[in-house]
Amino acid sequence: xxxxxxxxxxxxxxxxxxxxxxxxxxxxxxxxxxxxxxxxxxxxxxxxxxxxxxxxxxxxxxxxxxxxxxxxxxxxxxxxxxxxxxxxxxxxxxxxxxxxxxxxxxxxxxxxxxxxxxxxxxxxxxxxxxxxxxxxxxxxxxxxxxxxxxxxxxxxxxxxxxxxxxxxxxxxxxxxxxxxxxxxxxxxxxxxxxxxxxxxxxxxxxxxxxxxxxxxxxxxxxxxxxxxxxxxxxxxxxxxxxxxxxxxxxxxxxxxxxxxxxxxxxxxxxxxxxxxxxxxxxxxxxxxxxxxxxxxxxxxxxxxxxxx
Amino acid sequence: xxxxxxxxxxxxxxxxxxxxxxxxxxxxxxxxxxxxxxxxxxxxxxxxxxxxxxxxxxxxxxxxxxxxxxxxxxxxxxxxxxxxxxxxxxxxxxxxxxxxxxxxxxxxxxxxxxxxxxxxxxxxxxxxxxxxxxxxxxxxxxxxxxxxxxxxxxxxxxxxxxxxxxxxxxxxxxxxxxxxxxxxxxxxxxxxxxxxxxxxxxxxxxxxxxxxx
Numbered sequence: 047x048x049x050x051x052x053x054x055x056x057x058x059x060x061x062x063x064x065x066x067x068x069x070x071x072x073x074x075x076x077x078x079x080x081x082x083x084x085x086x087x088x089x090x091x092x093x094x095x096x097x098x099x100x101x102x103x104x105x106x107x108x109x110x111x112x113x114x115x116x117x118x119x120x121x122x123x124x125x126x127x128x129x130x131x132x133x134x135x136x137x138x139x140x141x142x143x144x145x146x147x148x149x150x151x152x153x154x155x156x157x158x159x160x161x162x163x164x165x166x167x168x169x170x171x172x173x174x175x176x177x178x179x180x181x182x183x184x185x186x187x188x189x190x191x192x193x194x195x196x197x198x199x200x201x202x203x204x205x206x207x208x209x210x211x212x213x214x215x216x217x218x219x220x221x222x223x224x225x226x227x228x229x230x231x232x233x234x235x236x237x238x239x240x241x242x243x244x245x246x247x248x249x250x251x252x253x254x255x256x257x258x259x260x261x262x263x264x265x266x267x268x269x270x271x272x273x274x275x276x277x278x279x280x281x282x283x284x285x286x287x288x289x290x291x292x293x294x295x296x297x298x299x300x301x302x303x304x305x306x307x308x309x310x311x312x313x314x315x316x317x318x319x320x321x322x323x324x325x326x327x328x329x330x331x332x333x334x335x336x337x338x339x340x341x342x343x344x345x346x347x348x349x350x351x352x353x354x
Numbered sequence: 355x356x357x358x359x360x361x362x363x364x365x366x367x368x369x370x371x372x373x374x375x376x377x378x379x380x381x382x383x384x385x386x387x388x389x390x391x392x393x394x395x396x397x398x399x400x401x402x403x404x405x406x407x408x409x410x411x412x413x414x415x416x417x418x419x420x421x422x423x424x425x426x427x428x429x430x431x432x433x434x435x436x437x438x439x440x441x442x443x444x445x446x447x448x449x450x451x452x453x454x455x456x457x458x459x460x461x462x463x464x465x466x467x468x469x470x471x472x473x474x475x476x477x478x479x480x481x482x483x484x485x486x487x488x489x490x491x492x493x494x495x496x497x498x499x500x501x502x503x504x505x506x507x508x509x510x511x512x513x514x515x516x517x518x519x520x521x522x523x524x525x526x527x528x529x530x531x532x533x534x535x536x537x538x539x540x541x542x543x544x545x546x547x548x549x550x551x552x553x554x555x556x557x558x559x560x561x562x563x564x565x566x567x
Contacts, residue, residue, distance in 0.1 A: 055487050055488045055489065055490065055527060056490065058487075058523070058527055059489055059490045059491065059521070059523050059527070060490050060491070060516065060521045060522075061521075062520070062521065063521075084529050084530050084531055085529070086482070086486040086487060086529050086535055087482040087486060087487045087488050089482065090478070090488075091433070091434045092474055092475045092478035092479070093475070093478055093479055093482060094434070094453050095453060095456040095457060095460065095471075095472070095475040096456075096457060096460055096475050096476060096478075096479040097457060097479070097542070098450075098453055098454070098457065099542055099546075100539060100542050103538055103539065103541075103542055104482065104535075104539075107534075107535065107538060137380065137381070140380070140381075141380035141381070143380060144380055147541070147542060147545055150541050150545070151538040151539070151541040151542055152538065154537045154538050154540070154541045155534045155535070155537055155538040156534070157534075200434070200435035200436055200437070201434075201435075201436070204435065204436035204437065204439065204440050205436040205439045205440050205447070205449070207440075212440055236437075237399060237435075237437075238399045238400075238433050238435035238437065240433055241433035241434060241435070242433070242471075242474060243400075243431070243433050243471070245470075245474070245494060245497070246470035246471045246474055246497070247403075247430075247431070247470065247471065249403070250400050250403040250431060251433075254399055254400070254433070283512060283515065283516070284512070286511065286512075287512075338519070338520070339519045339520055339521055340519070341515060341519065
């Protein structure tokens with residue numbers, strides 16, 4: 047199995063642990079990735095606010111380069127990239143006026159795009175192409191006893207639900223169950239983390255992220271599993287600031303419902319990429335999965351002897 | 355004494371044609387059919403911070419209240435989570451309409467000078483053009499210098515943490531064929547200039563015609 051790979055800017059910067067773990071995990075599963083030659087920024091959400099047509103032109107350059115290569119399926123692990131590339135495809139399909147501008151711009155760059163590049167998300171590929179039985183076979187250290195809140199965020203299921211249910215996605219839940227994790231009920235799985243507002247307007251932005259962490263703690267999760275570099279950044283790196291604002295709020299104790307406990311002065315719950323959990327289950331070394339890059343370290347429950 | 359403020363908009367506050375202009379943009383057409391149910395406002399995780407709720411912005415836009423929507427905090431607080439878009443019973447692409455309104459506000463320069471969200475959008479835009487890629491920590495640094503240096507000081511701890519955890523690249527990322535991307539963008543610029551001059555020419559011609567009568 048071979049894919050073109052579109053890392054996007056975050057996976058080369060603050061989200062490099064996502065790239066590290068994704069590459070390792072796919073290698074174990076025999077998936078070959080070819081990084082898209084000279085890829086450019088997808089435009090994310092910020093660019094769309096300045097010029098939506100130009101944003102589509104930026105994204106279409108990547109689609110055109112992918113079409114030129116032998117393996118046309120494009121793997122986009124970052125939620126923003128995944129959405130913008132898909133959105134551009136929709137515009138090309140739905141709006142002749144936008145398509146005309148894009149084609150004209152591509153021509154100027156000596157590129158062409160015929161519309162034949164499926165943009166895929168790793169969750170989709172792992173569950174629907176590779177399949178859970180194949181993944182189970184590779185598990186050498188089942189993550190038995192690890193309670194996980196699976197957080198999907200906005201943009202992989204909205205506005206286009208290409209491979210999962212829009213209201214209650216379950217792909218990641220099934221994947222993590224397959225490697226032995228216990229999924230806690232997490233009804234906020236597609237609620238917004240605040241996106242880039244955490245950096246621009248902390249009060250509303252951080253509140254969005256805080257609600258997510260608080261709920262995960264309240265549900266008794268040991269770890270939050272994410273699929274997006276921005277979600278991971280918001281939930282992991284702004285913890286001090288959230289704790290400073292709301293860390294002393296009292297919530298029901300996950301272990302004893304009759305008891306009230308503070309959310310915790312540091313909101314101590316690790317936030318990792320789902321690929322890091324997969325890598326751990328495959329027995330890959332923590333360092334190669336970028337686990338040391340998380341601000342709150344993940345402590346695994348002790349290995350249960352034998353029997354997977 | 356309680357300060358009294360007019361809460362109802364008057365006919366004279368309208369900018370006739372604004373709603374139609376927005377609704378003619380690809381993706382925004384469905385706004386015409388809004389039934390004002392308020393599903394968007396109820397779902398929006400950020401509506402509690404907005405001056406107008408998303409439902410109100412939809413009606414204000416459709417009814418030509420250009421100044422009110424372009425000056426609202428609503429358009430900037432939209433984090434593009436698309437919750438409203440997927441739930442709207444009339445399939446109105448609310449998130450895309452918010453994008454369209456943001457573009458217009460930036461284009462007309464209608465936003466508080468140091469308001470960080472439009473500044474971020476424009477710096478992101480500039481950096482992705484100049485380098486073809488965005489290096490987030492550089493972008494964040496520029497943002498704080500341009501909007502709020504005091505907030506930048508409050509971020510030292512985060513910066514330090516990112517450095518110690520190996521998440522703070524020291525090199526600016528970029529693409530090889532910047533000229534190719536530049537040429538492609540120039541095409542869009544040229545097309546929108548043509549469109550703008552067309553638009554300007556049309557009303558001017560109409561005005562002269564009326565003047566002649």
